[in-house]
Amino acid sequence: MSASDWVRRVERLLEGTRLEPLARRVYRKMYSIARPHSAQYHRQTVEVMARVLTPASTCVLVGAHRGSLLEEIVRLAPKGRHFAYEPLPHLAARLARRFPGVSVDQVAVSDRSGESRFYHVVDHPGYSGLRRLGSIPSGLTVRDIVVRTEPLDDLLPADLPIAFMQVGVGGAQLQVLEGAQHTIERWKPPIVFEHGMSAMLAYGTSSAMVWDLLVGRYGLRISRLGDWLARKRPLTSAEFEASVGFHPEAESSFLAHP
Numbered sequence: 001m002s003a004s005d006w007v008r009r010v011e012r013l014l015e016g017t018r019l020e021p022l023a024r025r026v027y028r029k030m031y032s033i034a035r036p037h038s039a040q041y042h043r044q045t046v047e048v049m050a051r052v053l054t055p056a057s058t059c060v061l062v063g064a065h066r067g068s069l070l071e072e073i074v075r076l077a078p079k080g081r082h083f084a085y086e087p088l089p090h091l092a093a094r095l096a097r098r099f100p101g102v103s104v105d106q107v108a109v110s111d112r113s114g115e116s117r118f119y120h121v122v123d124h125p126g127y128s129g130l131r132r133l134g135s136i137p138s139g140l141t142v143r144d145i146v147v148r149t150e151p152l153d154d155l156l157p158a159d160l161p162i163a164f165m166q167v168g169v170g171g172a173q174l175q176v177l178e179g180a181q182h183t184i185e186r187w188k189p190p191i192v193f194e195h196g197m198s199a200m201l202a203y204g205t206s207s208a209m210v211w212d213l214l215v216g217r218y219g220l221r222i223s224r225l226g227d228w229l230a231r232k233r234p235l236t237s238a239e240f241e242a243s244v245g246f247h248p249e250a251e252s253s254f255l256a257h258p
Contacts, residue, residue: 048192049164050076052163052190060152060183062167064092065125067099083102085104088128093106109180111179118145134198154179164192165189166193168193170199173199174203195210195254197244208237240254
């Protein structure tokens, strides 16, 4: 077990005590060392938010997980109305406790209402999802649970302007984005979304499918996070497809924007 895994377990034991914030900070430090690419995407996402949000902006977080990004949203837009969606019961309950001013809903955001099997990777919840990823390391405990599913358009107030969205759902991004058609077409919010090869293989979602939806149907553009922050031009379809894969320059987080 890695050092970050041990710190994660300690953090869980200290949850709800006065030592929880300290354990959370230690875990983030260990996580940034163990997973530098993920830590970089987090920093870049926070910088994107710092540029596009005002103190009263409304934000949507799909796959809120442990709340590290939600914490930044509340800091940057303290007067805004925010919505966080998380299918795992224990994480949703934790988010509701930590962020009483945020609308937290225990639901798997998708393209249809109903129920679905959900693969909960107990040791690493970030690997969890509506499909079982082939990249899950061996030896991890995976539990099948049933979760409620809803389209984002049915969850959000129709007339509330949305300033920013983040979609981190382990491969189900196409379903989330398809279920948010009204929201995206009306408000055109910047959307940070995950799109990597392992999830593509599990869900059968190609880069062309994501491109056709976001660019072709919704009229957005797609950039690498670092490129947008550096004010570089958006990606072409070919560049977006080439950015995803199992190679050293591969990306797994992108920004869709007007």
